Amino acid sequence: MKWRLLALAGGSLLFLLACLVLAKVSPLEAGQTLVQGSLGSAAALTGTLRETTPLLIAGLAVFIALRAGLFNIGVEGQLTIGAFCCSVVALRLPGFLGIVVGLIAGMAGGALWALPAGWIKAYRNGHEVITTIMLNSVAVFLTTYLAAGPFKAPNQQEPSTEVLSDGSHLPVLLSIRALHINVGLVLGLMAVAVCTVWLSKTVSGFRFQATGANPVAARFAGVETKPTVMRAMLLSGALAGFGGAVQVCAYEFRFYEGFSPGYGFDALGVALLAGNSAVGVVPASLLFGILAKGGTALQIDGVPKGITVVVLGLLILIAAAIRYRKVNVVA
Amino acid sequence: MLNILLLTLTLSTPLILAAMGGFCSERSGVINIGLEGLMLTSACVVAISSPSCGAFGGVLLGVVAAIVLSVIHWVATQHYRIDHVISGMAVNALAAGGTNYLFGRFGDVDKGAMPILNEKFFVGIAFILPFLIWLYVGRTRGGLRLQAVGSDPEKARLAGLNPVLIRLGGLICCGVFTGLGGAMLVSYTGVFTNDMTAGRGYIALAALIVGGWRPLPALGACVAFGFLYALRLQFQGVTVLSMQPPSQLWAALPYVATVLALAGFVGKSRTPAGLGKY
Numbered sequence: 001m002k003w004r005l006l007a008l009a010g011g012s013l014l015f016l017l018a019c020l021v022l023a024k025v026s027p028l029e030a031g032q033t034l035v036q037g038s039l040g041s042a043a044a045l046t047g048t049l050r051e052t053t054p055l056l057i058a059g060l061a062v063f064i065a066l067r068a069g070l071f072n073i074g075v076e077g078q079l080t081i082g083a084f085c086c087s088v089v090a091l092r093l094p095g096f097l098g099i100v101v102g103l104i105a106g107m108a109g110g111a112l113w114a115l116p117a118g119w120i121k122a123y124r125n126g127h128e129v130i131t132t133i134m135l136n137s138v139a140v141f142l143t144t145y146l147a148a149g150p151f152k153a154p155n156q157q158e159p160s161t162e163v164l165s166d167g168s169h170l171p172v173l174l175s176i177r178a179l180h181i182n183v184g185l186v187l188g189l190m191a192v193a194v195c196t197v198w199l200s201k202t203v204s205g206f207r208f209q210a211t212g213a214n215p216v217a218a219r220f221a222g223v224e225t226k227p228t229v230m231r232a233m234l235l236s237g238a239l240a241g242f243g244g245a246v247q248v249c250a251y252e253f254r255f256y257e258g259f260s261p262g263y264g265f266d267a268l269g270v271a272l273l274a275g276n277s278a279v280g281v282v283p284a285s286l287l288f289g290i291l292a293k294g295g296t297a298l299q300i301d302g303v304p305k306g307i308t309v310v311v312l313g314l315l316i317l318i319a320a321a322i323r324y325r326k327v328n329v330v331a
Numbered sequence: 332m333l334n335i336l337l338l339t340l341t342l343s344t345p346l347i348l349a350a351m352g353g354f355c356s357e358r359s360g361v362i363n364i365g366l367e368g369l370m371l372t373s374a375c376v377v378a379i380s381s382p383s384c385g386a387f388g389g390v391l392l393g394v395v396a397a398i399v400l401s402v403i404h405w406v407a408t409q410h411y412r413i414d415h416v417i418s419g420m421a422v423n424a425l426a427a428g429g430t431n432y433l434f435g436r437f438g439d440v441d442k443g444a445m446p447i448l449n450e451k452f453f454v455g456i457a458f459i460l461p462f463l464i465w466l467y468v469g470r471t472r473g474g475l476r477l478q479a480v481g482s483d484p485e486k487a488r489l490a491g492l493n494p495v496l497i498r499l500g501g502l503i504c505c506g507v508f509t510g511l512g513g514a515m516l517v518s519y520t521g522v523f524t525n526d527m528t529a530g531r532g533y534i535a536l537a538a539l540i541v542g543g544w545r546p547l548p549a550l551g552a553c554v555a556f557g558f559l560y561a562l563r564l565q566f567q568g569v570t571v572l573s574m575q576p577p578s579q580l581w582a583a584l585p586y587v588a589t590v591l592a593l594a595g596f597v598g599k600s601r602t603p604a605g606l607g608k609y
Contacts, residue, residue, distance in 0.1 A: 004410070019429075022436075023436045116590060116594070120590070120594045124593070124594050124595075126540075126593030126594060127593070129364055129416060129533075130533050130536060130589065130593060131590050133530060134534075134537075134586040134589045134590045137583065137586040138583045138587055138590075141583040141586075142579065145579040272417065303432075304434075304435030305431065305435075306428040306429060306430065306431025306432035306433075306435065308428065309424055309425075309428025309429075309431065310424070312424050312428065313422070313423075313424030313425035313428060316417060316420060316424060317411075317413065320407075320413040321407070321411045321413055
């Protein structure tokens with residue numbers, strides 16, 4: 001089996017090199033630009049960590065759902081709704097209270113947006129991949145309408161809410177010269193820690209993983225799998241909404257049209273690369289943060305940003321070939 | 332009224348073609364979330380190659396590109412035994428990134444107007460195809476084998492069939508039909524834009540599911556979804572009951588309908604029993 005994996009990895013690498021050479025870009029230079037643009041300086045590293053934050057939390061959201069056997073492709077929409085709810089609520093409350101209630105509102109919004117998909121999966125047997133993707137589109141239309149209409153800031157050209165006042169920003173925790181680390185990143189890491197402990201040390205966490213590993217066996221062991229599936233989807237949605245809310249409070253300070261440049265989809269790659277433990281989400285999201293920030297640097301050099309999405313697809317294939325093989329194999 | 336009917340026929344065509352592609356794949360037992368990516372890739376390749384290869388050559392190349400991607404899905408699911416949904420997502424990522432990259436590099440706008448096949452060509456195929464597939468799958472040896480492999484690959488193997496090879500056939504057909512669907516999209520609009528399929532692959536899949544994995548009911552479901560797209564074009568900005576609904580409402584209609592359809596219609600019994608099995 002080993003040579004097959006090698007063939008897959010080698011083929012992917014060749015494909016990538018062919019893409020770069022076809023576009024008359026030297027692969028070495030492209031790699032250098034990517035690393036330089038994401039890790040080369042304190043400012044670049046700050047940008048990478050900024051990109052990492054939403055990927056970390058959204059990746060955790062996908063990961064939690066995946067542990068319960070669900071593909072939550074809807075993180076994109078849940079994050080968008082969460083960000084919108086957070087910005088609307090935080091605008092109306094002062095200072096610290098605004099952050100706290102805003103984050104909670106974001107989680108509630110995300111969970112609410114995941115509810116139909118969870119219900120349809122658990123009780124109507126409709127595949128969650130299709131419903132969540134449809135809800136992603138609906139989320140974009142809904143928030144665009146709201147941000148362009150009832151909640152539009154009068155002084156903005158594009159559909160956008162007002163900007164949060166300084167008191168409602170999540171502060172920078174640590175500043176070493178040009179390197180800034182925001183509290184948002186720490187909140188994300190804390191969420192990862194909580195989920196790791198919860199999944200491995202508690203009964204409800206175990207029920208989750210049992211449902212994901214083998215729903216039939218879990219049912220025989222006395223786990224009510226349908227409510228568990230619902231709960232998994234709601235929790236995943238709440239985490240995704242939390243990610244959107246943190247993004248608003250820590251970095252963007254407002255909601256605008258096209259808020260998420262595809263965090264939910266990158267998060268899917270993060271979760272698949274993370275492996276069996278929630279802790280794996282941390283290095284995986286950092287890798288995708290580097291790709292995202294480095295991809296922007298490549299774009300300035302004239303390489304279309306799509307190349308990083310191609311890398312994402314190849315990474316998903318390789319990771320899945322190692323970990324997510326079907327085991328019910330007939331000889 | 333006639334206008335909206337014609338619009339429905341045109342707008343449901345890419346959905347029907349993709350749904351028939353999905354049928355060939357899923358009826359043989361391969362879950363295919365990647366329809367979206369196949370359509371997008373084909374649309375992109377048609378847009379890039381048409382100015383130099385002519386309308387027909389462009390469509391041909393687009394279909395070939397979709398077949399290549401479809402075969403990648405086949406290798407991933409049948410040889411590497413990757414979870415079908417994950418492989419499908421990877422195919423979609425490859426398509427989304429790859430088309431962005433290709434079109435950013437080679438999609439010259441100054442090549443002049445691109446020659447396109449008349450959309451009636453695609454509409455004709457789309458409305459004949461489901462009947463042909465219905466006949467083929469129910470009445471011929473090859474079609475019954477496709478169904479057998481999709482229903483129980485293990486028993487099919489014991490009966491002397493090779494599920495892996497038959498699925499290759501199914502996925503190549505999937506590439507052809509879905510690729511035509513993508514080519515139709517770009518022929519209809521005349522330009523390629525990033526992510527221009529906008530979920531049509533998933534909606535086609537939902538139509539297939541609502542139609543119980545049968546070609547003719549799936550055709551009906553696709554026409555229903557096409558009607559919603561037509562409503563959007565027809566009623567955007569029109570005053571209804573002295574109110575003007577926001578354009579986003581009409582735009583969201585097909586997506587909301589898909590969620591509702593999956594909430595209401597999905598029965599367990601009609602799912603091909605061997606879906607995702609080996």
